[in-house]
Amino acid sequence: MGKSNFKSEPGIERQLALQDALDILRGKWKILILRSLYLYGTMRFKDLLEASKNITPKVLSNELQQLELNLLITRTVNNTKPITVSYELTNHAIETLPVIKALIEFGLKHRKKIKDN
């Protein structure tokens, strides 16, 4: 390492981008929710409740609101009776697919490694 001054290193842009990404995807459920939407397409609130095992409605609601705020999902109220609500990924959310894939790959390898020890 020597005398590097980290404060003036290049790549600050990428550092900030990384921090933003971590902020947006933070929490126990967001990435799992995104993955469900990838796998199943449009989903209703109750679908997501079932898909994300053990999540409570309050927490799911919070997570969905944050994802919507960050433009990763859309929320649509359907004029049915009773009323239903659909959630869908935005085009922008496609950018998170590589993240999810990479996480899964890492997880698989990690599980394998733990097993081998």
Add this chain to the structure above:
Amino acid sequence: MGKSNFKSEPGIERQLALQDALDILRGKWKILILRSLYLYGTMRFKDLLEASKNITPKVLSNELQQLELNLLITRTVNNTKPITVSYELTNHAIETLPVIKALIEFGLKHRKKIKDN
């Protein structure tokens, strides 16, 4: 969505792998620390303190211990005076590189998108 029963969907393996990965990499700092170690190679405690701007020694210490537990870094005590300690990525940690890259790419695109709105 229709009548899918999520509990019996295939890909449970991948779901668990994803949850493991999320658990291991959780928190505000772990991924940033890993990235620093990628960029700079071996680093000492104080180097990491500087590189992860605003982190406190207590928090850094915690994060490093967890990363070590999960076999992502090694901790080496050097016989110098005063004693120094080096942290390094394990081979296994290489598997997290795609995650970090994907996060950065997503972050960059997200920042751009926000700007454009």
Add this chain to the structure above:
DNA sequence: CAGTATCCGAGTAGATACTG
């Protein structure tokens, strides 16, 4: 230098119950 000890506040997450 490389941490640990304490304390604290904020945010996260869950249980449970209720509403339009």
Add this chain to the structure above:
DNA sequence: CAGTATCTACTCGGATACTG
């Protein structure tokens, strides 16, 4: 069905100070 309201427990992260 799709949430919200309330309350509670717990974890996370930070401030500050101290030690071998």
